[in-house]
Amino acid sequence: MCGGDALTEKLNEALEAWWSACERAELRNVPSEAGGDVAVCYVPEQSGLPEDYMQRIGLPGQFPYTRGVYPAMYRDRMWQMRLYSGFGTAEDTNRRWRFLLEHGNMGVSAAFDLPTQCGIDSDDDMARAEVGRVGVAVDTLRDFEIMFDGLPVRQMGVSLNAHSTAPFVLALFLAAMENQGVAPHDISGSMTTDVLKDYVARGTWIFPPRHGLRLVGDILEYCSSEMPRFYPLVIRGPDMRDAGATMAQEVGFAFANAVAYLGYMQTRGVDVDMFAPRLSAQFYFYGHFLQEAAKARAARRIWANMLRERFGARKQSSLLLRITAAVGGTYFQVFEPEINIVRGTLGCLGGVLGGCQGMLLAGYDEAYDIPTEETQRIALRTQQIVGFESDATATADPLGGSHFVERLTDELEEAILAVMERIEALGGAVEAIESGFMQREITASALAQERSKQSGETPLVGVNVFADNPHPKELAVHAADAGASDRQIQRLARVRAERDERIVQARLGSLCEAAAGDVNLMPPLLDCARAGTSLGEMVSVLKDVFGEFKEPAL
Amino acid sequence: MMDPAGERRIRVLVAKLGLDGHDRGAKVVAHVLRDAGMEVIYTGLRRTVAQVVAAAVEEDVDVIGLSILSGAHLALVEQLLRARDAVGANEVPVVVGGTVSARDADRLLQMGVAQVFPVHSPLSELGPRIRELAAAAPSR
Numbered sequence: 249m250c251g252g253d254a255l256t257e258k259l260n261e262a263l264e265a266w267w268s269a270c271e272r273a274e275l276r277n278v279p280s281e282a283g284g285d286v287a288v289c290y291v292p293e294q295s296g297l298p299e300d301y302m303q304r305i306g307l308p309g310q311f312p313y314t315r316g317v318y319p320a321m322y323r324d325r326m327w328q329m330r331l332y333s334g335f336g337t338a339e340d341t342n343r344r345w346r347f348l349l350e351h352g353n354m355g356v357s358a359a360f361d362l363p364t365q366c367g368i369d370s371d372d373d374m375a376r377a378e379v380g381r382v383g384v385a386v387d388t389l390r391d392f393e394i395m396f397d398g399l400p401v402r403q404m405g406v407s408l409n410a411h412s413t414a415p416f417v418l419a420l421f422l423a424a425m426e427n428q429g430v431a432p433h434d435i436s437g438s439m440t441t442d443v444l445k446d447y448v449a450r451g452t453w454i455f456p457p458r459h460g461l462r463l464v465g466d467i468l469e470y471c472s473s474e475m476p477r478f479y480p481l482v483i484r485g486p487d488m489r490d491a492g493a494t495m496a497q498e499v500g501f502a503f504a505n506a507v508a509y510l511g512y513m514q515t516r517g518v519d520v521d522m523f524a525p526r527l528s529a530q531f532y533f534y535g536h537f538l539q540e541a542a543k544a545r546a547a548r549r550i551w552a553n554m555l556r557e558r559f560g561a562r563k564q565s566s567l568l569l570r571i572t573a574a575v576g577g578t579y580f581q582v583f584e585p586e587i588n589i590v591r592g593t594l595g596c597l598g599g600v601l602g603g604c605q606g607m608l609l610a611g612y613d614e615a616y617d618i619p620t621e622e623t624q625r626i627a628l629r630t631q632q633i634v635g636f637e638s639d640a641t642a643t644a645d646p647l648g649g650s651h652f653v654e655r656l657t658d659e660l661e662e663a664i665l666a667v668m669e670r671i672e673a674l675g676g677a678v679e680a681i682e683s684g685f686m687q688r689e690i691t692a693s694a695l696a697q698e699r700s701k702q703s704g705e706t707p708l709v710g711v712n713v714f715a716d717n718p719h720p721k722e723l724a725v726h727a728a729d730a731g732a733s734d735r736q737i738q739r740l741a742r743v744r745a746e747r748d749e750r751i752v753q754a755r756l757g758s759l760c761e762a763a764a765g766d767v768n769l770m771p772p773l774l775d776c777a778r779a780g781t782s783l784g785e786m787v788s789v790l791k792d793v794f795g796e797f798k799e800p801a802l
Numbered sequence: 803m804m805d806p807a808g809e810r811r812i813r814v815l816v817a818k819l820g821l822d823g824h825d826r827g828a829k830v831v832a833h834v835l836r837d838a839g840m841e842v843i844y845t846g847l848r849r850t851v852a853q854v855v856a857a858a859v860e861e862d863v864d865v866i867g868l869s870i871l872s873g874a875h876l877a878l879v880e881q882l883l884r885a886r887d888a889v890g891a892n893e894v895p896v897v898v899g900g901t902v903s904a905r906d907a908d909r910l911l912q913m914g915v916a917q918v919f920p921v922h923s924p925l926s927e928l929g930p931r932i933r934e935l936a937a938a939a940p941s942r
Contacts, residue, residue, distance in 0.1 A: 362821040378821050451823020451847045491826045691829040698830055722903040799846040
């Protein structure tokens with residue numbers, strides 16, 4: 249049934265509103281290959297449109313944001329092109345970041361080593377052989393001072409990949425920035441903070457989930473008043489995919505976790521519009537790039553409806569979901585690694601056609617090495633070519649109206665909602681995690697995928713099909729540079745020697761008291777950080793109060 | 803626990819040593835071995851060498867499987883083999899799975915590891931191979 253005159257009128261009104269929302273002065277010109285210019289957005293012929301066209305699809309920058317979060321999308325600004333890096337010591341990271349900023353990277357994304365991610369210090373027994381290996385080591389504020397030395401922090405985006413240790417990493421970072429004269433409200437960027445996915449898929453959990461939630465709440469409240477330019481919580485899907493999840497599980501479980509955060513903030517009496525505008529999501533974009541784009545469209549539609557109907561959000565910025573695309577991960581292969589450049593391009597296209605706001609694209613050596621400057625440069629150039637040379641960015645939501653993509657948007661939305669409903673029925677994300685339900689579902693998908701790859705049902709070029717080169721790249725084991733590890737341990741010892749131990753103990757005492765109560769822990773954590781307290785020391789105190797997470801059975 | 807053929811079920815410990823949090827491979831292997839009729843005890847993440855050896859003894863396992871993807875394997879495996887021998891369990895074969903290079907696989911075998919299963923080792927071969935290793939070990 250077509251919508252008739254009522255729909256035509258609605259669409260026309262929406263088009264007027266949409267056009268005035270476009271910042272016309274900022275729009276770049278794109279000549280069309282067919283003569284004339286490419287329109288900023290294309291809409292279908294109005295006769296024959298389904299009745300619910302405006303509610304389900306509509307226009308970019310308008311509820312439910314299926315077609316994109318901004319009216320003109322990439323016609324007035326590109327997505328943020330970023331790379332994931334950080335390894336060894338703070339000095340190594342500082343050097344790499346200076347290189348990347350000089351080459352057009354718009355911000356920095358900090359990866360931390362495993363001890364830092366797990367909340368232990370570099371001189372701990374468990375940290376041996378891991379210090380600075382998969383990311384940069386952070387023990388005290390001194391590490392952040394060195395990492396950001398000489399960098400234009402106020403002009404760049406700073407992304408901190410901290411999850412369960414987010415509160416501690418943030419405290420150390422802010423204390424270091426204070427010493428460099430940069431205030432919290434000057435800082436733009438983001439922090440992952442999504443602790444629930446650590447229990448489900450990442451393995452870097454610390455405290456029981458309920459306490460993890462409390463810490464997330466403390467960060468959200470703190471940042472909503474002190475860090476208006478910062479995105480303090482990124483709802484993450486990639487870790488689920490790495491663990492074996494399907495696309496529907498990636499978004500479904502990530503959103504179930506989001507429901508837990510949103511519900512928790514409600515119980516704390518925080519108005520959703522106070523912090524929802526600074527929430528965003530990160531998803532993988534792999535080889536099925538058309539469906540990945542449909543996934544992003546479905547995710548935005550679900551989010552908008554959920555925030556408005558279920559959580560009562562009213563601000564537009566609460567309803568629109570900004571998405572960062574991650575490309576690489578388990579998609580890139582060790583056989584003929586240079587062809588991962590092509591995979592990177594496909595993933596990039598998926599993210600751009602899906603309307604993402606930022607992208608992390610891995611180096612082609614992702615599967616077996618820490619990226620070199622060369623592989624990172626190519627990854628950045630890939631984004632630049634797709635963004636500036638191709639016409640993927642010429643118009644908003646170029647795939648809108650495609651029979652395939654519109655149908656997949658609807659079907660993925662259904663599949664994602666079904667996953668979310670299963671979690672609801674179990675009592676929510678925390679219950680689903682404590683019982684091991686989410687973990688088991690993902691393992692089942694992982695097993696199915698492994699069988700499918702081994703049987704050849706899932707083709708992987710150069711791996712199980714067209715595989716003429718039987719020599720995979722050897723995993724480059726970057727044994728933790730023993731020298732770097734020693735230097736890090738020495739730096740930690742020096743900070744401990746130079747700090748006022750009585751103040752540190754007093755601050756840890758206050759932290760302990762605060763943790764047992766229900767005050768926001770960011771201020772006492774900041775006090776600890778300023779005094780030279782280490783990450784491990786802060787986490788230790790909280791382990792005493794909160795206990796540690798116990799994994800459910802397989 | 804007896805399996806349908808009336809034989810004692812093979813008991814396998816699947817362990818994660820060190821800080822690495824990636825358990826996808828370990829869990830997939832655990833399921834495959836269970837489907838093959840074995841008792842699988844999964845240690846969970848972040849175990850120390852001492853904890854793994856203690857679990858192996860307590861659970862009276864026939865094979866110890868280590869899942870390591872962080873590249874820190876050589877040192878950890880060496881420590882584990884020594885700790886295993888120190889408690890008199892030197893007859894329990896140790897296998898290692900994960901992102902192990904061919905060169906490191908050789909070194910692990912020289913150290914005394916019974917077999918290395920690199921990432922994407924055929925799933926169909928896991929059960930039979932573990933069975934062979936368990937059968938070859940001196941009976942206890």
